[in-house]
Amino acid sequence: MAFMVAGRTDTARRAGCRARILRRPRACLCTMTSRTTLLSALLVAGLALTACSSDEKPGAKPSPDADERGGATLVARSPLTGLDVPGGLPKNPPFVVKIENSSSGEPQYGVHHADLVVEEMVEGGITRLAAIYHAKVPSKIGHVRSLRGTDAGIAAPVEGQVVASGGAQKAYAVLDRADVKVWSEDNGAPGFTRDPAKRAPYDRLMDLRQVAAKAGEAEVTRDYLPWTAKGTKPVAAAKTASRASVRFSSSHTTEWARKGGTWTRQNGHAASGQEFRATSLLVLSADVKDAGYRDPGGNPVPETVFKGQGRATLLRADGGVVEGTWSKRTLGSTISLKTADGKGFTVDPGRTWIELVPKETGSVTTR
DSSP, X not given: OOOEETTEEHHHHHHHHHHHHHHHHHHHHHTOOSHHHHHHHHHHHHHHHHHHHGGGOTTOOOOOOBOTTTOOBOOEEOXXXXXXXXXXXXXXXXXXXXXXXXXXXXXXXXXXXOSEEEEEEOGGGOEEEEEEESSOOOXXXXXXXXXXXXXXXXXXXXXXXXXXXXXXXXXXXXXXXXXXXXXXXXXXXXXXXXXXXXXXXXXXXXOHHHHHXXXXXXXXXXXXXXBOOTTOOOOOOSEEOSEEEEEEETTEEEEEEEETTEEEESSOOBOTTOOOOBSEEEEEEEOEEEEEEEOTTSOEEEEEOOSEEEEEEEEOTTSEEEEEEEEESSTTSOOEEEETTSOBOOBOSSOEEXXXXXXXXXXXXXX
């Protein structure tokens, strides 16, 4: 997260302020000739220290401020969308809610309120959504399903907290090792209700406001993606597209179409009027391993490892298609993107949908 002020970051401004404080007392002490002069100098230094340190109060919510010299306004930027947040960032942590992505769990509620969505593969080659909520905490999200070890790499970059109906012990262990907090119905988390129109396990609904009330305050310190800075020209696209097919396995392909400057699913399961409209569609190929257990139907459970490197395809709002590679040093690192010739590229601010496809079976076809 960054605060921009007249071409300087907030961190640099604070550092400069601290430097001035350190220099003032030294200069004054070298010329002291009376007790009155000494007391006056110390009073001035103390007032300066108070003014400069007020920005760094522990637990304080980032908010607009003014630069000492230019009077410019500090504006927070969302780590999940790259968009300016004039009123300051939310105090609640980002919540990663696991949502069913099949006809059995439709309709999907609340997906359109997410800041960012990751689609991941689960057993049987089908997919599940990890919808990340920060700016908004909806009262109705669903239908909520169980967590996977993959979710550690999805949540960790923004200190996200996972919300799920439950999960296998081995999956819980992966998230625990990654220091990712989990709110699950199995462990008595608040906010869960049942949809009388659905059958278990496709019937769980979530009132995220109740979890947010219990979660307390949190500060996000990293961006999820490398966002395009204002006034910066994006990397030239190799081609343009208005439709895309993202294949996860022989069992599932997500179809996309671009219209009106956003990408939307053509075979999604969202409730009427609640489809997620993506400014950017980012397809990343990643390694998949055996999670070490089977689902109730006896199917082996895959775990996508969201770190390392792989192929990357970015589909922008203007139709531009940029191809290259992605890398992520640790589960909690910000994603890095590079073109085939090694030049870094960024994602335009807005809402992003990430397709986390397997290296072996995944692909993206544009047209």
